[in-house]
Amino acid sequence: MKQKELNKLIDLHELWLETNGKQGQRLELYEKDLSGLEIIYKDLTQAYLFKCNCSKMVLIRCKFYQSALLYCNFIDTYFRNNKFNRADLTGSGFVTVHTKGYNGNTYTKEV
Numbered sequence: 001m002k003q004k005e006l007n008k009l010i011d012l013h014e015l016w017l018e019t020n021g022k023q024g025q026r027l028e029l030y031e032k033d034l035s036g037l038e039i040i041y042k043d044l045t046q047a048y049l050f051k052c053n054c055s056k057m058v059l060i061r062c063k064f065y066q067s068a069l070l071y072c073n074f075i076d077t078y079f080r081n082n083k084f085n086r087a088d089l090t091g092s093g094f095v096t097v098h099t100k101g102y103n104g105n106t107y108t109k110e111v
Helices: 003-018
Strands: 026-032 039-040 049-051 058-060 068-070 078-080
Touching: 003 039
Parallel strands: 026 049, 039 058, 049 068, 058 078
Antiparallel strands: none
């Protein structure tokens, strides 16, 4: 999936949240490759991701309240100030997660 396509789907999801489901569409992704994409300052409350490749993503200040991120791969992913209250992360893998060193384009090793 391309960044532009993901951004459009997230915008529809946020509209769905704002209108209590009357407009927009809930974010539901099944077996999508999201590797290397960025999600920054977005509300993904009640989003549903199943078996998505989220490796090397950048996730900053996102709300994942009551979201289902099931069997997703978060290997080598950058996380900063996200909220996962009541989220279901069943089967998801978190390996080599980064919380520091992102400069907007690449990771930098802290010494």
